[in-house]
Amino acid sequence: MGRTTGAAGTSEPKKKTRRTHRWRRVLLATLITGAVVVPLSGAARPEIPAPAPAALTPVTAATLDEAYAANRANAAEASRMAAAHGNRERAAADREMADPSRHFLSFDGRGPGLATEVFGDLPHADRIAVLVPGSDTSIDTYDRFRAAARALHDRLTREAPHGARTAVVAWLGYETPATVSTTVATAGRAEEAAPKLREFVRQLRALADRSGRQSRISLLCHSYGSVVCGRAASHLDVDDIALVGSPGTGADSAAGLHTPARVWAARGGDDWVAEVPHIRLDLLGTTVGFGTDPMSPSFGARVFAAGDGGHSDYFRPGSTSLTNLTRIVLGETSEVSHG
Structure with missing residues (x-):
């Protein structure tokens, strides 16, 4: 799109103001009507049949390929079951995950x-x-989450110091x-997720230790995923x-x-x-909201620039x-530009 100039340029602040008011209304609508939306949306979504996850032993470097193969086979079976159930969209998503080029440590096509x-x-x-993803991430919307991971890995591969390997x-x-x-x-979903994230990171550390490496691990938490990371952090x-x-x-800080x-x-x-x-x-009896803005000086995080996105x-x-x-993951913290 071309640049807006002259009198037309004054419309941009108005657009931002309208967006602001729109999202405030969305938030209020969410809190007020959620008690109705949740049961209705849950009732409207039919259960999609899928096999139970593959039974796997704790993953090591030696068994990693076996785990990848087992999870691809599970995704292929999930695709067949979804197709038989008449859900072509889920069948297609599962089928993509069964591609021989994909590497899954775990896969569960149920729900x-x-x-x-x-x-x-x-x-x-x-x-x-x-x-760690935020809201509305599932197998049905997985491609956008995968695209984020691939973009980061591509950048890490280009920027990593000579001889350093990234994942x-x-x-x-x-x-x-x-x-x-x-x-x-x-925080209900985050509280359920936190022990699972802790266990996963523990397994990552064990895998690195068995390989004799002192790997740096960075947790990148988007949107509601930051609530999950906050619950698991300690x-x-x-x-x-x-x-x-x-x-x-x-947390307050x-x-x-x-x-x-x-x-x-x-x-x-x-x-x-x-x-x-x-x-x-x-x-x-329910706590609503997540407290202090992580961007605020009182929270005390290291604020970095994110552009206008x-x-x-x-x-x-x-x-x-x-x-x-990318700089944070590589440990080049002095190179991070501040927001």
């Missing part, structure tokens, strides 16, 4: 679906990034909340935790996460999450945010 995909040579990686893990290890639901404004053996597009973590990891935060200039009220209220642009190729996330 919304869970999957953990690896990009790179995981057991020999010196720098490992684990991506990226796309960890869809929990059932994410729907964006328009009450679950997205509460028991995670990671070097860096980066919160992008975060509505909050549930980075120190409140009780982690020795460096805590980073960034938000794009056009990210609607900036308009989410940073509150924490007890309503009818929107909520889904943090891993966009060529973006400021992807450049800085």
Whole structure:
């Protein structure tokens, strides 16, 4: 699109103002109508049949290929079952995951679906990034999450110091909340996910130790995924935790996460999450909201630049945010540009 000049240029601030008001209305609608939306949306979604996950022994460098093959076979069977059930979209998504080029540490095609995909040579990686997704991420929408992981791995491969190996893990290890639901404004899903994330990172560390490597592990947490990381942080053996597009973590400060990891935060200039009220209220026995804005000075995170992107642009190729996330994963922290 061309540049807007002259009198037309004055419309841009008005557009931003309209976006701001729109997202405020969306948030209020979410909180007010969520009690109706959640049961209706749950009832409208038919269960998609799929096999139970493949039974696997703890993964080692020697058994990694076996795990990849077993999960691809499971995805292929899930595709056949979904097709027989008449769900062509899920059948196609599962079939793509069964492609011989894909590397899954885990796969579960039941319900919304869970999957953990690896990009790179995981057991020999010196720098490992684990991506934790936000709301509305499932097998049905997995391609956008995968695209983020691939973009990061491509950039890491180009930028890594000579001889250093990198890997990226796309960890869809929990059932994410729907964006328009009450679950997205509460920590319930994050509390369920936190022990799973802790166990996964423990297994990563064990894999690295058995390979004789002192790998750096960075956790990159997007949107509601930052709530998950906040809940898990105190028991995670990671070097860096980066919160992008975060509505909050549930903690009042980075120190409140009780982690020795460096805590980073960034938000794009056009990210609607900036308009989410940073509150924490007890309503009818449920805590709504996630407290202090990780971008605020009082939180105490290392704020880095994310450019002018929107909520889904943090891993966009060529973006400021992807450049800085790459530097964080590589341990080049002095090169990170500050926001």
